[in-house]
Amino acid sequence: MKEFKLDNEPKITSGFTIPDGYFDAFSEKLLVQLPEQESKIISIFSSQKIRNFAVAAILILMLSVPIYTKYSTKQEEIDSVTLENYIAYQSNISEEEIVNLLQQEDLDKMKINFNVDDAAIEDALNSNSNLEQYIID
Known part of the structure; x- marks a missing residue:
């Protein structure tokens, strides 16, 4: 196998060139462009934000609990025999009221119709x- 040496082969130029002395004055130019005063630091855990999040969480819970209970409970239909037995034996309603x-x-x-x-x-x-x-009944 033939040895390949990178130092001996002609190199391909990238086509991009930098002006002479560009990086010598680069840091000075960058420092001039930066603002002199420090930026204001805003805390994530400010008491007003925590209070707002707590109120929002309570509102979400208050709205979601009734919705959850409405859709989670399954309503079973009462068959007519059970209903008739209840009305006949358990209630205080007379036949005339029914x-x-x-x-x-x-x-x-x-x-x-007979x-x-x-x-x-x-x-x-x-x-x-x-x-x-028959006469008695």
């Missing part, structure tokens, strides 16, 4: 020996 609270649409849905002839009713009553039970 009927007064219902709308006409609900009452129309509750109507049941297409039974009078003759069929008489036959059922005659065939059943427990006629007194």
Whole structure:
């Protein structure tokens, strides 16, 4: 392998040149351009900023807690059987009050039309020996 010596090869010039004596007076020129007075130091931890951040944090918490509780709680729908059992056995509301609270649409849905002839009713009553039970209930 042939040896390669950097010192012996001709060097490529970059094309950029510096005027003679440029860096001799550079530091003096730079010091003249700098401002003479020192800049004001502003503290990050000033009491006013801390107070403002505390107020902002409290406001964010106050607004986010109701939103979080609204969307985090899952509302389960009560099935109709459970609701009917509660109303029938646990509440102090009478049947008349419940009927007064219902709308006409609900009452129309509750109507049941029995297409039974009078003759069929008489036959059922005659065939059943427990006629007194029907009269009492």
